[in-house]
Structure formats: structure tokens, C-alpha cells
Amino acid sequence: MKKYIKLNINSTEYELLVNDNETLAQLLRGPQLNLTGTKQGCELGDCGACTVLMDGKAVNSCLVLAMQANGHAITTIEGLASNGKMHPIQEAFINAGAVQCGYCTPGMILKAKSLLDVNPNPSRKEIREAFVGNLCRCTGYFKIINAVEIAAKGQANKEAGN
Amino acid sequence: MTTTTNKNYDVLSTSPVRKGVPEKATGQAKYTGDITLPNMLYGAILHSPLAHAKIRNIDISRAKNLPGVKAVLTAKEVSNLKFGHSPARFDETALAVEKVRHVGDEVAAVAAVDEQTAREALELIKVDYEELPILLNPVDALADNAILIHADHPCNICQEVHNEVGNVEKAFAEAFLIRTDTFANKKSDGACLEPQAALANFDLSGNLTLWTSTQVSHYVQRTVAIVLQMPVDKVRVIAPYVGGGFGVKASAGSHEIIAAMLSMNTHCPVRLVLDREEVFMHNRARHQFYHEMTMAVDKTGKIIGHKHLSVLDGGAYSSFGIATIYYNGSLLHAPYAIPNMRYDAYRVFTNKPASGALRGHGGLSNRACFEAQLDMIANEMKIDPVEMRIKNSVQAGDTTASGYYLSSFNMRECLKEARDSSEWVKKKNKLPKGKGIGVSTSYFVSGAGASIYRTDIPQSTVIIKVADDGNGVTVYTGSNEIGQGSDTVFAMMTAEILGLELDDVKVISGDTGLCPIDLGAYSSRQTLMTGNATKQAAEAVRDQILAKISQRYKIPVSEFQLRGGRVLGTEKNQEELSVIRNRYMFEHRHFTNLVTSGPLTFSEVARLIYADSGSILGKGTYRPPDIQYSKEWKGSVVGASPAYSTQTCIAEVTVDPNTGDLTIDHLTLAHDCGFAINRKSIEGQLEGSMCHGLSEALFEEMIFDNKGRQINPTLGDYKIPTTMDVPDMNAIIIESNEPNGPFGAKEVGEGCILPVVPAIINAIRDACGVVIMELPITSEKILKSLKAKEAAKAEYYIYKPPAAADKILARAAELSKGSSAR
Amino acid sequence: MILPRFEFLEPATFEEALKIVEKNKGEAVMMAGGTDLLVNLKRKVIKASVVISLEKIDSLKQLNYSESAGLTMGSMVRVSELAETPIIKQKFPLLAIAASKLGSPQIRNRATVGGNVCTARPAGDTIGPLLAYGAEVQLVRGKESRWEPLAKFIVGPGKTTKKEGEILAAIKVKPCAADTGYSYIKYGIRKAMEIAMVSVTTNLTFDGKKCTSAAVVLGAVGPVFMRSGDAEATLCTKEITEALAEQAAEQAGAFCTPITDTRATAEYRCDLVKALTKRGILEAAGKHVKQSSSRKQEQK
């Protein structure tokens, strides 16, 4: 069965026809939206590659039905940059060398955003705890944790400057 | 923490943002599964649920009739030509012919209008199997009366090796101390975050384009062409962004051929993406190894003889296994000088997914056994483990017993730097109870000297084309960027030679339709091999530009230099300069931001040449020099390389005596990569390797039930580390000047995983006196050992591989009796 | 991995849900956060032609606390809320700590306490603390509603007394004694993202230095969570010392009945129970000491 749902994706309102058994990840990546920045590494909640923000909170889009996104606001990696300018977290990941194959990266960056939104100045331990649901096979996490620290500092500096 | 060479470069030896990284961080990067084509169908594969069975009949009628299904294929409908990795051992078919050999063997395939329909169609295919006895371990497979998994391989032996250099028995007779230990690891998976995926499209002229998540575009192209009986050049393989490889994507897989077959059959593009469980079924990662090693030392602690008996559980097909079994022997010939060595090994077929290659191919498990044993000997002889290793080390200029010439080899520097930065001297034997520190060294190849198929072609060809308007260049290379950063390395080399900014250099790689052949990303070959070809190509471009300007100025080439986007030296004749510049400015009079002063720009000169003679092309090729290896050591060609890397890991751990719980507190890894091209990428490889090594040490194990079904085919149950499992770490770049490498560079990325596992094993021994000789190292094994040690009131306890491993090794010993070494 | 086809229903009220559940008897499964259900559907562990989501029902998301009645929460309270809500952190710290160790932040943002209880896994993270606190669960079907102690509700691995069509509506926890010490230890192969190999929940109530009542709940070492009565009795009416903790831990180890699976042998799990129970008891006692001293400071 198909039904229409209304949702906000990256600040744009959509009305989309979705299947009952379609996941949010499938919807985002599928032909209607083509937002393939959201990756899938396991489809079972184990890897975090499909992490998106739902009303600002990080969720595994492989374990949320598209129907359940009805009426909610979704942020994907495509929605982070604004006016062609990358989000400071994206910049921090890029400059810190936190991206290798890049398959975990969109999920990591969105997880970082959800963390820094509630805890703008996390310790390394808090960062580690926040990222347990995001696996990376390439980097050994070291530069990813650095990137989150750098992004946090950058945001703090910016706020102090403003 | 690094050591540096003091060459003066503009681009090399820096840490630029890598090519493609902004795209990856913004979600713009398209991986194979992200690409859609108009009219595209979705493929799915039916896998065997049985580990060993004859296929009596396959009924596809119901699947065919399901609305939305466009094709259902079995071996009956498609080419059954064999393929595989080593040409001498082509033993796979795209779809199973007559029998299946492991759970997951590909039996049938479907293309349908959507993924849901494709998967549902699979459930409608009825396969009538006749079950055969299942062989899940080498002892059963090697039994005299065992059923044969491949009819042409008696005793299920895929390959055996018997080698000797020097005289091991004589060395043992003269030894001061000899010890024998056994060791086993577990079958592991690559666990790349991106599952394999392929998108195939035949055009109306019968040309195939195949996008695929691969490390080896060229081998895939060739393999698909062989199976589909097409001219090689009618197959274009494109590797888009690839989400990790680590070895498991280093040969053609059935899914790639099946995608092509489905597209051929339906005349539509077909995309086929494996799910995680299928990734495990395909596997092709590290073998399960069994080792028995005997090491003999003289009274000063020098290793004088080494004997290695080994069995490799190969799974159902040969895959990379022939290379693996040889590497398993030859990768012990350094970093220590051992004059007398013997190696006997069997790679055995079993009814499990085929094992293949994984980061540090053929060098991880043997290294772990060797280094744990070496540490135990050092301990018995009261020699400091670092000293023990320095004492036995080889160095640049040495030739190993297998005949490998080490043209650069800063092993001692690695050891010393790692020792000093980890404060080894302060910590060794001085840490509180339950805490320990351990060291290990290792070495690896920097590119396989020999190509996988017999050929006279260069291993790498690179073409650099200057942009027609002169604004930069494009590097065309068939090599594969899989997240390791190779594109950036080639761009940096090119930018350096041509005096350009990194952004002025584009790289097109992994596309066989556009790029000349390169053998791809395996055996840590690209920086050295593709790098050499890139360097040559860039120099060819440079030389054309300099030659032109020298001709024009009538002064020798040596008066000019490409740097900072300019042709330095052109300012020496202002008149000539003005002529060229004015001409360029006139041609570009509608453009803004033209350069009006200073030496001529790269663009101005390049455009001048284009006007005269069209595109400026530079070509570079690389074939390994005459690589030395010992004819006495059979198969030592596998392991022969133009250069060898070496590395040292120091691990610090805490063991909880009550639970056996193990915490890795810190890791240090020093690696000799020759000249460091991209420093941040090298650190990234070292950090990734530490994490990967930790993972194999502590977690990784594919577990099978007695029917050959994997019981942990998810990333929840097959564990790789989370952020909480990996400590902060110190990546130390040690440089050397490798004469065979471009700018002196050589391998990083594979060798550096090798010392991590044994460093952890040795640190645990230091912490609590138990030596875990079977991976993964679980807290249960540690606690059990602690208890046994206490019960025996011994200083040490060795946790040995289970009795089954002894049986396997005993059977191998029995079989190898009387086989003469070559 | 594709989800099988099913019809998705999303009742907006509890009453509507009850009706829909009744109507689809035999074919429907209920979905809370879906973190367990969707995995099982994808892996074909369970089949269903109708999925009824409880997510839209606001009444199931309520969380109420009063000094007299204690804590009542709807089954749809998310695990992340358990971990973060101040009143829970303060009054039912075990629940908050255990919740913060369930899965990943992403999982916790979806997973619900009701779902965790209904899965009745011997390793379910919120279950140990809920048992230690003596929680009761409310089950509703049609016009019937019943309250049952959680300890009785869970009867086996994945098995509860929940009848076909019953919805777990609420979970109730009586107010806690003021003077307590607590510890939740979860042990797994990795340091996070683990289904517990063993978990030990310890909740001690004190009168001065003496422990007056104790709950020692062992997870993943039997078909259901186990409370070691002997160990609890050992701790009661005494001052907690290392020797006493050791004795209780031995009793807990002797009492549990774990199985051997691919992650650990039964024997090792018993060893873990001993080691972790001892650690848990000492940790709990230590917390109590720290708290009472800080309380004293406040009083000064």
C-alpha cells in the first residue's frame, strides 16, 4: 500500500508517496529524492552510516519507516551546508583528515551535529561515548574525534567573536 | 611525531586536503549504489543455503512469472566459463554449475523493476538439492577418504609448499635454545563500510559499462571479458567512489559478472547491491591460519634457524590463496636476519566462503606467532625485547635468506623512535600489576613484483594531459582510489614537478575506458608503482614545456624551472616574454584576471605549445626493475618487491585480574614509508591500521554452525571496534630514501597492521604473564589462563590453540613427511 | 535488506489502538520504537502482515513522578528520555545509567522502555533496574486492564505473560528509599554497542551504615533475570565490607544458571557474575558513603 506523507527535508516541504514497508533511508535514497549522501552499511542499526537527524535528533534511518517521518523535520548531509558554505563540522572533518573512504562520513558529521547542538564543548570521552553507533573501518577514529573537538572549538570561538 | 628529510618541496611532504574529500563530506560523492540510470533494473542473487550439495534441478518458472521480473538466470542460461584470481586456478563460475560448495554460493539471479520484487522473486525459485557431506575444517578435508570439493584436487589440497634455505636441522643441532609454539587466528572479514555493489549497462553497440566498488578495475575488466567472451576493450569498468576495500574487493566477484549478465539479458542497466549478510557470504578476506613454529637461537640471542609448518583453511575456492600461502612463508624472511629457514604449508579447501586477501596479506597471523615466540625467548634469555629485535634486525643493503634485497629499511629507527616516544624504558617491567607494555616489528612488500596474470605489459601506465587552454593538467591512471588517498598522492607528485597548485591537477582514476592500464590497489603497490609512472609522465610534460621555451629563447633548458604556476627564467628576455604574453592576452582579451607581469605562466607557455602542435601529453610507465629473489626458495617471487616497508608497534594494556577484561590503553606505531608524500594520509593509514589490528586481535571471528552457516553475519555480532574500544594513539612517520620509489617513497597502509596484534599479545604477557596464542583474544581466554597459571604456580601460562588445531597441524606434518623442499 | 510487505497502521489514540489490535488479531505485530521489530522483520525472524505503531499515542509517552506514588511512565517513553530526564537520574539512577548503556545514541532515540521490556531479553538493559526497583507493568486489552509485577511478567527468554492483543500501557515504580547505593555493570565483548554478556544491577538501601535491603539482579545468566536471594540476604542488616561483598558474590555465582553460547561459556559467565557482583556491591556501598557524606555537608 502506498500513502502520501508530508515532511520537511533540509528545510523544504515535501509531499511524497511512500510504501508501508519503506524505510526512511530507502525514501531518502530513492528516485523521488535522490539524497544518496545518506549511506547504508548494514541496514540493521549496527553501523550508523544511515544516520540522519529527525527533529534534530540522530536516528538510524534504516530503522525508521518512511511513514513515521510523516510530519517531522529531517536533516540529511545534503542539508548541512548553507548558501554554498559548508558547515563548520564539515570543514573540521575535511581539514582534520577525518575522511578516508568517506562512507561513514555523512553519518559521522550528522552525529557530530546532534552532539554539539546539545553539548557544545564535549570532552574526548564524551565524544567517544556519543559515537559508539557510528562505525568507521578506515580511520581508527582518532582524527574523527579530533575533528569533533576542532569543530567544537571553532563554534566556541565564533560565538565568542560575535 | 615524525622524522623528516630536508628536501625542499612545495607540495610534497605536506598535508593537503585530499581529492574528493569535500564531496564525501557533503554527500555529493557517488558510490556505486548511489548511481541510478534511466530504465534501471534491480538485481538480486539467490545464494545456496547449503554448504555442500549437488543441484538436481532449479525451477524458475514461478519467479519468471512474478509481475515486474525481467530476467531469471541460472547456470543453464549463462556462460559457465571459469574465472578466479590466479589464472592457474580458475575454479569459480558466476552461477553454480551442478554443485554448490559453501553457504552463499551463487545459484541464480534475478532482475526486476524494483528491489522488493527482485528479492521476492528469489523466494519463488525452487532448487532441488542433494546434500553432500560437509567439510568445515582442514582435518576433515585432508582425511584420506574425504569427499572432494573440487574433483581435480586430491585430498582437497588447493596448494602445498615445501621450502628450505640453508640447513635448518643443522642450525637446530647447534642451537643454544629452541622452542616450538603453535598459533591460530580466525577467519575474518573485510568489513568495509560500503558493501560490494555493481551497476552494469550494455549499450546498443554491445559495449558494456560496469560501475563497481572495486580495488582493481583492470582485473575486473579482464575477468568479465573472459567470462562473457568479449574483447577486453568492449568492457569499460568504472570505479566511482569506493567505500573501503582492504583486499576483499581486489579481484572480480560473481556479483560483478552477474550484474553484467543480467544487463546483457534484459537490455537494461542493472544495479546489484549486496546486503551485509551477502558481503559475509562473499567474504574473500583473511584466511584462518594454523601455525607451528620452531625457533632456534644461539647463546647471544641471535636467531639461527626457523621452521614453520602451516595450514590455511581456504574455504571453497582458490581466490587469492596461492599468493597467500607463499606470502605466509616469505613474509617471515625479514625484518630479522635468519640464515636457515624451512616452510611447509597446505592450503585446504573447505565448505566455507572462500578466503582471499586482507590488509597485510599473508603476514598477520604468522607474524603474531613469530613475534610472540621471539618475545618468550627474549624473556627466557633475559634480553630486553627491543634489544632482542635490534640485535636480530636486518638493515638497508642487506639481502634476506629468500633473496630479497632491502634497498631502504629503517627498522632500527622505527624501533628506537617507538621505544622512546612510548617511554618504554621507564615502563618495561616497572608498570603496576595488571598493566603491561609490548613491542613487535614487521615488514611488508611495496608492490608485488609480478603481475597476477602472465604478461609483458607495464604494471602501470599513466598519461598526463595538459588542459588545452593551459589551466592545469589531468592525470589519467587506471589505479584505484579506495579511500587510501592515492589520487591525492599522484596529484601532489604532478603538481610538484609541474610547479602547479594541487587544485590545478585533476585526477581521473579507476576508469578503464579513459585511463591506461594499472593493476590497481593491492599489495601496497600504487604509491610506488603508479607513483613512478606518474612522475615519469609529469616529467615528460615538464620536459616538453621546457624544451619549447628553451628553443624559443635559445637558451639551455637548465635555465628554466616550473614553479608557482610560472615558467621561471622567462623573465630573462623581456622582449620574447612580451611577444608570447601579448599573443596570449590578445587571444584571451575577453577574460579578466590575466597575468600581466612576472615570468610567463604555465598557461601561457602551454597554450603556445597547443597552438603549435595540439595537446601536450606526457606518458609514464612503470615495470619493476629486475627484482632479486632466491631461486632456492620456491615461490619467493611472491613476496619479491621493488621495496620493503618496516614498522614497529608498541602496545600498552590493562588486564583486570578478576574478569580477564582487556583494555588497550595506548598504541604507538612507527613506520618507515620511505619519503612521506602526504603526511596526514600516512598518519591516517597508521591510525587505521592500529584500529584494524586491535580489531583482529580482540574481536574478529566469523563463526559457523555445523552446517556451515555463519551465525554472526551482522556488524552487531561480527564485531569491529567502536570509538570506546580504540585508545588515543601515536602515529610516527619514519622516513628513508627508497631508491626504487618515486621521490624515495614506498608503502604505507598494509605493513603497519602487522605488528599490532603481536604487540598486544606481548603487552598482555607483560601485564599478567599469560600468552594468548589464539585469536581473538577474549577476556574469557585471559581469565582462564590466569586461573591456570595460578593453579600451576607458574610464572607464565600459554593459552594454546585448541586440540583441533594440533590435529590439523599433525595431519599436515604427516602429509609433508618426505616431501623434499625446493 | 528489504522489509517484507505489510500494512502499516498508526492509531492516534489508545482506544483506537485497542480496536485496531483486536481487529487484526493473529496477523498484526505492535511496534514501539521498532529497533527490535524492524530488525526481526528484515532478518525474517518474525513475519507479520500488519504493523501497528504506537508512536502517535501521546498518552503512552507520559512520564509522571510524585513523592507518594513514585514513577509512572507510558510504555512509549524513549530510552534516551530515561537516560536524560532529571527526575529519573535523581530518583531512579539505575534506570538512567542502564538506559545510557543501551545500544547507541541513535538506537536510544528510537527504542522505548516498553519495547525493551516486551522483548524480554535476558540481557535487556532497562529490565535489571526495573526489577531492582520492583516495577509493575500494566497490560490492556479491550476493556480489560491488569497490573502485574515485572518479575512475573517475564517468564522466559523472549517470553512474557502478555496475551495476544494485549498492549503494554504503562510501567510503575514505587518511590525509592532515600538512603541508597546503587551500581549497574554491563559486561560485553566491546566496550559499547553490546548486548550484555552479563549484567549486574545492585541496589542497596541503608540505615546509617547498615544495609537494610538489597537487590542483586543478574542479567544474561539464565532464561530470565535472576535475583540472588542468598546474596541479598547476606547483605541485609549488615555493614558492607569487602569480605561480605565477596561472600554475596560467591553466592550469586553459585546461584546463576547461564548457558554457553558463542560469546562465552557458562563457566566464564559464572566467573563474571562473581567478579562483577562483588564490584557492584562495593561500588553501590561506596556511592552510598559518598552521598551520605555530601548530604551531611549540605546539612552543615
Ligand SMILES: Cc1cc2nc3c(=O)[nH]c(=O)nc-3n(C[C@H](O)[C@H](O)[C@H](O)COP(=O)(O)OP(=O)(O)OC[C@H]3O[C@@H](n4cnc5c(N)ncnc54)[C@H](O)[C@@H]3O)c2cc1C
Ligand atoms: C543496533 C542495536 C543495538 C541494540 N542494543 C541493545 C542493548 O544494548 N540493550 C538492549 O537491551 N537492547 C538493545 N537492542 C534491542 C532494542 O533496541 C531494545 O530492546 C529496545 O528497547 C526495543 O524497544 P523498541 O521500542 O524499539 O521495541 P520494538 O522493536 O518496537 O518492539 C519490540 C517488541 O515488543 C513488542 N512491543 C513493543 N512495545 C509494545 C507495547 N507497548 N505493547 C505490546 N507489545 C509491545 C513489539 O511487538 C515487538 O515484538 C539493540 C537493538 C539494535 C538494533
Ligand code: FES
Ligand atoms: S545502515 Fe543503518 S545503521 Fe547501518
Ligand code: FES
Ligand atoms: S572513512 Fe571509511 S569507513 Fe570511515
